[in-house]
Amino acid sequence: MTSLAVPEHPWLLPGALAGATSPETATRRPRRTTRDWAVDTLAFLISLLWVLYSTADALSPNPETAVALPHDWMVGVDALIGLVCCGLLWLRRRWPLGLMVATLPLNLFSMAASIPLLIFYFTVVVHRRTAVAVAVTGVGLITNLVYSWTRPDPVMPYWATVAWGVVITLTVLAWGMFVRARRQLIVSLRDRAERAEAEQQLRVAQARHLERTRIAREMHDVLAHRISLLSLHAGALEFRPDAPADEVARAAGVIRGSAHAALQDLREVIGVLRAESDDGDSPEPPQPTLADLPALIAESRAAGVRVNVSDSVASPGEVPAALGRAAYRIVQEGLTNARKHAAGAAVTVDVAGGPGSGLTVAIGNRWPVGAPAGDALPGAGTGLVGISERVTLAGGRLAYGRDDAGDFRLAAWLPWPA
Numbered sequence: 001m002t003s004l005a006v007p008e009h010p011w012l013l014p015g016a017l018a019g020a021t022s023p024e025t026a027t028r029r030p031r032r033t034t035r036d037w038a039v040d041t042l043a044f045l046i047s048l049l050w051v052l053y054s055t056a057d058a059l060s061p062n063p064e065t066a067v068a069l070p071h072d073w074m075v076g077v078d079a080l081i082g083l084v085c086c087g088l089l090w091l092r093r094r095w096p097l098g099l100m101v102a103t104l105p106l107n108l109f110s111m112a113a114s115i116p117l118l119i120f121y122f123t124v125v126v127h128r129r130t131a132v133a134v135a136v137t138g139v140g141l142i143t144n145l146v147y148s149w150t151r152p153d154p155v156m157p158y159w160a161t162v163a164w165g166v167v168i169t170l171t172v173l174a175w176g177m178f179v180r181a182r183r184q185l186i187v188s189l190r191d192r193a194e195r196a197e198a199e200q201q202l203r204v205a206q207a208r209h210l211e212r213t214r215i216a217r218e219m220h221d222v223l224a225h226r227i228s229l230l231s232l233h234a235g236a237l238e239f240r241p242d243a244p245a246d247e248v249a250r251a252a253g254v255i256r257g258s259a260h261a262a263l264q265d266l267r268e269v270i271g272v273l274r275a276e277s278d279d280g281d282s283p284e285p286p287q288p289t290l291a292d293l294p295a296l297i298a299e300s301r302a303a304g305v306r307v308n309v310s311d312s313v314a315s316p317g318e319v320p321a322a323l324g325r326a327a328y329r330i331v332q333e334g335l336t337n338a339r340k341h342a343a344g345a346a347v348t349v350d351v352a353g354g355p356g357s358g359l360t361v362a363i364g365n366r367w368p369v370g371a372p373a374g375d376a377l378p379g380a381g382t383g384l385v386g387i388s389e390r391v392t393l394a395g396g397r398l399a400y401g402r403d404d405a406g407d408f409r410l411a412a413w414l415p416w417p418a
Helices: 034-059 072-091 096-108 114-127 130-150 158-239 245-274 290-302 321-341 383-393
Strands: 307-313 347-354 358-365 397-402 408-414
Touching (some): 034 072, 034 114, 096 114, 096 130, 114 130, 114 158, 130 158, 158 245, 158 290, 158 321, 290 307, 290 347, 321 347, 321 358, 321 383, 321 408, 383 397
Antiparallel strands (some): 347 358, 358 408, 397 408
């Protein structure tokens, strides 16, 4: 599972960004970070100082911010409204739009609450979509007209006061939209990074799965060949208990050598499967090529299989390694199937081709007569499937089954670039 990237200093981020840095908190309501507490404290102190200043100015003989109210108790009510709005600043992150709508009528007359109301407006622009912010801005511009009429400035004319109110409102709107757009960009970049990391891990997992599948296919090809040789020699010893001692010793030596080779191949494959590192530095055992085909034929002949080989490959030394390995595995699978299902039958192996014309590999044997023997080796049915996948990946063609003469034939064509 992909884990969300954790910033180095999450306390410097807003809660809306820092709250999604872990899978446990990504779906919860954002909590205040140290930065949020600092910003909220600063906003509260600035609003409180403004309430004190505007109240003191309203009680002075010559007020500078607005025309004096006709009664002192009105100044006290305005100051109380400002203090209440200062306290509501601590709740603005949870209910920004609700507080803005509830305090919207105060924009018509309150001077002490003007700074807290402006902060409420900024919070709505940052945390709500643009349509909501524009609607709130339109209502705010209308209330600005009424406020400039009910609380005119002692120095500036009415339209100048309205113009300043419009400028301040639009400035806060632009600032809030910029902050919102920047946060959305950060969230978008974080999502893209997480998706890229998840896709990278998926590609690594797929590559690992394909590699393990390839290793399993190699293990099937190698072990099926080794074990079929073991079964053939063991069957010879079983049906000829009166064989001369030297033949018994030779067959036992072949069995021991085949068993040792099978265990060695199995140990190498399991070692690769158990490898935990993905750096690709672990050495891979050497893979067979077309030059190893005579040794493969010799092993089958030593086991008593009659193999007739026709090799007419032009420039055998120029066969690409991957092409030679595929041809080797095809012949190996054909010989293994012949030993399993057509014991005693002669096998023909034809290999031909050259650069530009491709490489043709064909293995044939007589179709067995009657039901298979009870001691015949069982087949999993995956060998030909693996060979078909190997040929398909190489861009070639594969055909197998009974031919016109009734014999079994496995034929493959592999591309060999000029």
